[in-house]
Amino acid sequence: MSSVEEHLTTRRAAGLFDFSFMGLYEFHEKPSIQRLQTRDLSALEPGRAAYTLLLNPDGSVFNDATVWNMGADRWWLFTGRPTDIAWLGTAVRNRSGEHAILALQGPASGTVLARLIGADAVRGLRYFHFVEHSDMLIARLGYSGELGYELLVPAPRERQLRQALLDAGDRRLRECSFAAADSLRIEAGYVLFDREIDGRANPRELGLDRLVSDRSRTFGMSRKLVGLEILGREAGADLPVARVTSECDSPTLGKRIALGYVAAGARPEDFVRLDDGRFARIAQRPFYDPGKQLPRAAPL
Secondary structure: OOHHHHHHHHHHOEEEEEOOOOEEEEEOOHHHHHOOOOOOHHHOOOOEEEEEEEEOOOOOEEEEEEEEEEEOOEEEEEEOOHHHHHHHOOOOEEOOOOEEEEEEEOOOHHHHHHHHHOHHHHHHOOOOEEEEEOOEEEEOOOOOOOOEEEEEEEHHHHHHHHHHHHHHHOOOEEEOOHHHHHHHHHHHOOOOEOOOEOOOOOOOOOOOHHHOOOOOOOOOOOEEEEEEEEEEEEOOOOOOEEEEEEEEEEOOOOEEEEEEEEEOOOOOOOEEEEOOOEEEEEEOOOOOOOOOOHHHOOOO
């Protein structure tokens, strides 16, 4: 199956992605993890997760992450890189590689999961919450812009869980590549480390300053991250320049799209010139499901 077919299967039914490469770090003191990331954890109850940012001393974003309250003053932090341990310091236990992390994404993902854990458990799991089922942790979140779940089991159980999900999928579920994950997240407007998170952009420039709970912190904005519809023609030299960070042929929308940086004063529908001379128009971000309602939709 091609990455385009994988992408469309996830949009129409369900896709299964392997995110076991992610970094997982455990903290045993809330102050230790509180000062490392931007969300106020005082209201984050056990069984809940939050999307957050890790900032450099100058206010630029080092990486994005999710923080999970595991209860009993135990906290998990997930990032996209196991090498982030060098940045996090010593007050942390590196648990990267201990778990298999499979992402079940798409409108049929709730139906597939219900065949493993029951319909009531699926209906009861809210967005950015997680539960334990036997030796499996199940979180309702994802990176596709669809209804979805991330499932964690001890690494030796990965093959067993994968097969159980495929069997429960009854031909509606397909294993998918990172190429499909990338085009799905570009359509959904999600950022990626080493792309949009380039080590220089601050939360405001990324459009993520809502994740900084300390409102006394302020950030300048010399540029901003936007969606771009690539039109393909050679552009005039007098147009403002946009720097593309990620792009793809959108299987859902049937056009070439991108994420990229433009000047802070640029507006939707403005035309810009890309670094390579192509012509583009600033588009709404996200391209897909602008209200971001699908991840919060009823699972069954």
